[in-house]
Amino acid sequence: MTHATAAPTLKMGIPIPNGKLGMWLFLGTEIMFFTAFIGTYIVMRMGSPGWPTDVNVTHIRIWAGGTNTFVLILSSYFVVVSHDSLLTKKYAKAWKYMLWTFVLGFLFLGIKSIEYAGKFEHDILPGHIPENNRQAMNKIVEKYGELVDRRLVAAFPKDPNENEQKETGKKNWTREDQRAALDAQIKSLKEKSGRTPAEEKQLKEAEALSKFNSDYISLKEHVRADISLTVPYEKFDEIRKEENSRSKYPAITLDEVNQKVEELVDSKEDPELKALAYGLSPQHPILYGNLFASNYFLMTGFHAIHVIIGLFMFLLVLMKGSRLSINDALLVENIGLYWHFVDLVWIFLFPLLYIV
Amino acid sequence: MSDHDHDHHESHGAAYFRVFIVLCVCTAISVLADLVHSVDHRIVVVVVLAVATAKALCVMAFFMHLKFERAWKYLLLAPTMIIAMALPVSLRPDIGETYYTPDVPQMRDFAEHEESLKHLESHH
Numbered sequence: 052m053t054h055a056t057a058a059p060t061l062k063m064g065i066p067i068p069n070g071k072l073g074m075w076l077f078l079g080t081e082i083m084f085f086t087a088f089i090g091t092y093i094v095m096r097m098g099s100p101g102w103p104t105d106v107n108v109t110h111i112r113i114w115a116g117g118t119n120t121f122v123l124i125l126s127s128y129f130v131v132v133s134h135d136s137l138l139t140k141k142y143a144k145a146w147k148y149m150l151w152t153f154v155l156g157f158l159f160l161g162i163k164s165i166e167y168a169g170k171f172e173h174d175i176l177p178g179h180i181p182e183n184n185r186q187a188m189n190k191i192v193e194k195y196g197e198l199v200d201r202r203l204v205a206a207f208p209k210d211p212n213e214n215e216q217k218e219t220g221k222k223n224w225t226r227e228d229q230r231a232a233l234d235a236q237i238k239s240l241k242e243k244s245g246r247t248p249a250e251e252k253q254l255k256e257a258e259a260l261s262k263f264n265s266d267y268i269s270l271k272e273h274v275r276a277d278i279s280l281t282v283p284y285e286k287f288d289e290i291r292k293e294e295n296s297r298s299k300y301p302a303i304t305l306d307e308v309n310q311k312v313e314e315l316v317d318s319k320e321d322p323e324l325k326a327l328a329y330g331l332s333p334q335h336p337i338l339y340g341n342l343f344a345s346n347y348f349l350m351t352g353f354h355a356i357h358v359i360i361g362l363f364m365f366l367l368v369l370m371k372g373s374r375l376s377i378n379d380a381l382l383v384e385n386i387g388l389y390w391h392f393v394d395l396v397w398i399f400l401f402p403l404l405y406i407v
Numbered sequence: 408m409s410d411h412d413h414d415h416h417e418s419h420g421a422a423y424f425r426v427f428i429v430l431c432v433c434t435a436i437s438v439l440a441d442l443v444h445s446v447d448h449r450i451v452v453v454v455v456l457a458v459a460t461a462k463a464l465c466v467m468a469f470f471m472h473l474k475f476e477r478a479w480k481y482l483l484l485a486p487t488m489i490i491a492m493a494l495p496v497s498l499r500p501d502i503g504e505t506y507y508t509p510d511v512p513q514m515r516d517f518a519e520h521e522e523s524l525k526h527l528e529s530h531h
Contacts, residue, residue, distance in 0.1 A: 065479040079487040086491035093495050097503040101511030117438045124434065124462075128427040131470045135423065138416040183512065338511045391471045398462045402455040406441040 074385040078392050081357075085396050088353065089403065092346045099339040108337060109347075110173050115166050116405035119159055120397060126155035127394040130387040137383055142375045145383070152390070153365040156358055163355055170344075177348065180340035184305040187334040188274050191308055192267075195331055199267045202260055202327055203229040233261055259323035263315075270311060273303055280307045309333035347404065354396055361390050426469045433462045 065072055096102050103109050133148035170176065181187035207229040240246065240254040269284040276287065279301040290300065315328040364386045371379065437458050440451050468474040495503070 065482070066477070067479070075483050079483050082484075082487045083490050087494060090491070090494035090498070094498040094503045097499065098505055099507065100505060100509055101514040103513070113438060113441050117434065120434050120437075121431065124427065124430045127466060127470055128423060128430075131423050132420060135418055135420055139418045335516070336512045338508075338513065388471055391466055395463050395466055398459055398466065402437055402459045406437060406455045407452050 068381055070381055070385055071388075074388050078388065081392060085350075085353070085399075088346075088350050089399060092350060092403065095342055095346065099342065102339050103337050103343050108340075109343065110169050110175060111405055112166070113405050115162055116401050119162050120401045122155050122159045122162070123394045123397050126152045126159070127391050129155065130390050134380070134383050134387050137375070137377065137380055140377060142373075146369070146372070146375050149365060149368055149383070153362060153369060156362045156365065159358060160355060160362075163351065170347075175340075175344050177341050177345040180344060181334055181336045182338045182340060183336050187305050187336045188303070188308050190334050191312060191331070192271050192274050195267050195270065195312075198328070198330055199264055200226065202263065203233070206257075206260060207232045230264065233257060233264075237261060256323050259321060259327055262321075263324060263327045266311075266315065270308070274308065277302050279303050280311060305334075305336075309335075350400055350404065354393070354400060357393050357396070361386075361393050364389065423469065426465055430462055430465055433458050433465075 067075075106112070129148045129152040133145045133152065136142075136145040136148060174180075179190075181190050203226060207224075210224045210228065237254065237257045240250055240257065243250065246254065270280075272284060272287060273280055273282075276290075278287075278290070280303060282290070282300050293299070312328075312331055312333045315324065316331055318324045318328070368375070368379065368383060368386060437455050440454050440458075443451070473480050
């Protein structure tokens, strides 16, 4: 190994270059870093009966995971071919294979971001998943409220008398103003004797929006007061004045609320109402659902961050371009070690998240 | 310093390619294990984790070149592995048992759903 000039001196330390030793020590710490999260996932999952595994609940697709595994394995293979080519002095080939690895890294991130987009769309986020009936009902009311606001703003975006208001210094165009404008519009259209087809349509839409809003207020009050939907909202003023009113009336149930939501979303007699209710959906509580979401994002998120760091390191080598030479062998080897570790982590994440 | 001081380095491309093919086959086995539904889930878990370990060892031994390195690899990996195993093993009797409530709404609904299906079947 070394050129013997005199008797071999007693050597301390491990017979590898410092850079390689440094990278291996770092990988040792990374092993502990990732096994902390993976160990946490395993332990929490073992202790949680009913952990969501159904694909329709978790929206975890095996094809995405399998393709990502193949992409990373291929990129690991390309890194090792690149290093091998560098050692046999085929520098152009080495650079080319490093470029392929770089591209495959982006492909991995692309597939991952499609998966993440799906999670965001279905609101599978830590803290967003209801874990008991009350949380489910509150979530429905909250979502419904957001929809009502959005529809009202879309229908009445701003005050028609805006310029006047600026002079008198009136406050902003609020929700109450929007509802008053809606009521005024319905009233004026109804009082008109001969309505054109366009005005008929306008009246239908305005009435649907008004019903959408009043159903929301009724549902919100029922959920807040914990009183069953079978008790009409008109009676609430009386009920509030009664003594022991809570024990007299049946409590609201999640099934009722979900049924109400389904009536709105599926209303066949009122297509305008159906259009307004688009985006609302029945909620079912999933205990440990938030644990699942937290663990999922923690593991895959940190892994994705490590992939991004690896891509920066590849860029470092790629920027050398035609200056790539045998002197860069150690650099490429160490970057290859890091990338293989990233692949290793994914090899364990894939079965744990997607299959088990 | 390194064992690449000599001018001529032999390419190991063929060996790397064989390892790559083995890794692809292992991935295919894992995916197939997931798609098979008639087998007990615990067997699937064991198979899939064994395959993952095999893949990891392939990557570590050949791609990361550890098979051809010397005893220092054990010096580096032994402490990390011990600490890595310690977390789940030590927490298993605590959080790894039922640490919260075994009364889970989605399992109750599932059990009720199964019951109702059984009633339907018995009426046929």
